[in-house]
Amino acid sequence: MSSLQSLAAAVLYILPAYVANGSPVVGVKLIGRKTPIDRGARAWDGRRVLGDGKTFEGLIIGLTMGTLTGIAISSIISPSLYRSLIEPFLLSLGAMLGDILGSFIKRRLGLQRGQPAPPMDQLGFAVFALLLAFSLYGVPAWADLLTIIALLTVTAFLHVGTNFLAYLVGLKPEPY
Ligand code: CTP
Numbered sequence: 001m002s003s004l005q006s007l008a009a010a011v012l013y014i015l016p017a018y019v020a021n022g023s024p025v026v027g028v029k030l031i032g033r034k035t036p037i038d039r040g041a042r043a044w045d046g047r048r049v050l051g052d053g054k055t056f057e058g059l060i061i062g063l064t065m066g067t068l069t070g071i072a073i074s075s076i077i078s079p080s081l082y083r084s085l086i087e088p089f090l091l092s093l094g095a096m097l098g099d100i101l102g103s104f105i106k107r108r109l110g111l112q113r114g115q116p117a118p119p120m121d122q123l124g125f126a127v128f129a130l131l132l133a134f135s136l137y138g139v140p141a142w143a144d145l146l147t148i149i150a151l152l153t154v155t156a157f158l159h160v161g162t163n164f165l166a167y168l169v170g171l172k173p174e175p176y
Pocket residue numbers: 024025028050051052053054055056057058059096099102103106112113114115176
């Protein structure tokens with residue numbers, strides 16, 4: 001595989017994590033129901049455990065849409081990319097857990113919901129998605145160090161770009 005082919009495989013592979021990370025923004029807006037995962041609870045520092053930006057509805061939407069994305073990729077584009085259909089689910093779960101952990105850290109640092117925390121906002125979900133999927137299914141053939149670095153770089157730019165677009169069309173109150 002050339003390095004460009006590896007990067008293409010990498011972006012296709014991680015797509016369920018992107019969809020898991022992005023779909024709650026649209027989904028929660030559409031259904032209009034928001035149940036915070038922390039149910040309003042505060043941590044030892046008096047601040048919210050996670051904040052209103054992490055909801056059960058968003059979690060379910062992200063897991064479902066991410067997993068469906070992987071199933072679509074497997075059946076339409078690349079049948080051998082995932083070693084099991086559990087793998088896109090793990091990518092989605094890792095993305096959601098990484099995002100939730102990010103909010104937990106942000107609240108402990110005293111950052112309000114929606115305040116930026118680069119590069120955690122852009123990369124935390126992707127790193128967690130890869131860690132979870134790789135730890136259960138092993139490191140895929142395309143995943144050498146350079147490809148992973150390129151993938152995370154592409155991910156950061158895509159995250160900034162798509163979040164800015166979501167802000168422009170009124171889906172997000174802030175552009176990050
Ligand atoms: N979202 C959700 N549930 C999740 C993840 C995301 O409902 N588990 C929705 C929320 O409406 C959230 C939006 O997606 O506001 C954007 O997600 P994100 O940028 O991760 O959250 P922030 O609002 O920026 O909050 P935080 O500062 O905690 O990251």
